[in-house]
Amino acid sequence: MINAEVAHAAGAELGEGCVWSPVEDLLVWVDIDGRTVHRFDHHTGRPVSTVGYGDQVGNAEPRVGGGLVLGLGRSVALTGPDGEVEAAVALPGEPETNRTNDGAVDPAGRLFQGTMAKDIVSGGGSLYRVDPDRSVRRVVEGVQISNGIDWSLDGETMYYIDTLAYRVDRFDYDLATGEISGRRPFLTFDGSTGGPDGMTIDADGCLWVAFFGGYHVQRFSPEGERLEVVVTPGAPNPTCCCFGGPGLDALYVTTARHRMTDEQLQAEANAGALFVADVDAVGRPANLFAG
Numbered sequence: 306m307i308n309a310e311v312a313h314a315a316g317a318e319l320g321e322g323c324v325w326s327p328v329e330d331l332l333v334w335v336d337i338d339g340r341t342v343h344r345f346d347h348h349t350g351r352p353v354s355t356v357g358y359g360d361q362v363g364n365a366e367p368r369v370g371g372g373l374v375l376g377l378g379r380s381v382a383l384t385g386p387d388g389e390v391e392a393a394v395a396l397p398g399e400p401e402t403n404r405t406n407d408g409a410v411d412p413a414g415r416l417f418q419g420t421m422a423k424d425i426v427s428g429g430g431s432l433y434r435v436d437p438d439r440s441v442r443r444v445v446e447g448v449q450i451s452n453g454i455d456w457s458l459d460g461e462t463m464y465y466i467d468t469l470a471y472r473v474d475r476f477d478y479d480l481a482t483g484e485i486s487g488r489r490p491f492l493t494f495d496g497s498t499g500g501p502d503g504m505t506i507d508a509d510g511c512l513w514v515a516f517f518g519g520y521h522v523q524r525f526s527p528e529g530e531r532l533e534v535v536v537t538p539g540a541p542n543p544t545c546c547c548f549g550g551p552g553l554d555a556l557y558v559t560t561a562r563h564r565m566t567d568e569q570l571q572a573e574a575n576a577g578a579l580f581v582a583d584v585d586a587v588g589r590p591a592n593l594f595a596g
């Protein structure tokens with residue numbers, strides 16, 4: 306078991322979506338309810354900037370040419386290097402009661418964008434695929450809280466988390482077309498360790514899964530064996546994790562104050578902080594959105 310340390314006492318309402326941007330040499334993360342995109346300098350250990358938006362920011366992924374692709378409200382937005390929104394891509398049929406939540410870019414530069422109901426309980430979220438030509442298709446329906454997504458080392462499997470299903474599922478993945486098929490459970494949980502949330506896969510093909518409500522991140526082998534636990538002391542709600550730093554050898558973890566009572570917030574000093582842990586693994590370079 307490894308204890309993560311507070312890298313930045315950010316006090317985020319719903320810290321999420323961390324990703325290492327090789328383009329910027331910075332860690333990028335979002336506060337969904339704070340409607341902000343944050344940048345953190347691994348080298349100095351200090352926050353660099355905060356950019357605000359007019360709606361909830363569900364996730365942020367680096368683009369090939371610089372800037373980010375954001376889940377913004379119930380659409381996808383493309384920003385330039387200065388953070389300004391250059392173009393918006395609608396997610397057709399997505400109800401006003403939903404918002405974007407987590408997303409990931411595949412090794413071919415396609416964006417997979419999840420959504421969920423803002424009130425959580427009414428369901429009806431989806432997973433969309435946004436291709437580099439900005440065409441959109443809904444690829445999974447009936448999702449409760451669309452969350453972590455990543456690919457196996459050979460790109461032939463896509464792992465996917467719907468938090469309230471308490472599972473990590475896998476799909477067969479066709480990297481040439483972006484088609485997913487053959488969804489089946491990979492890891493099944495009983496909720497006693499929290500809800501599986503964000504996820505990243507390291508250079509050994511092992512999954513790192515954040516457990517909201519569980520104060521920790523767990524590492525699993527490709528065979529599903531639990532290999533490591535990284536604890537976030539004083540922060541019950543880890544939401545997402547990624548490897549950062551130029552060597553991709555630091556595990557960053559975002560956390561949330563979301564839905565905590567005043568009493569809980571008094572007791573949990575680090576809720577909403579950005580954490581970093583020294584672990585015996587390295588990450589893979591982030592895939593860049595090609596649109």
Ligand code: CA
Nearest residue numbers: 407452502503
């Ligand atoms: Ca999440």
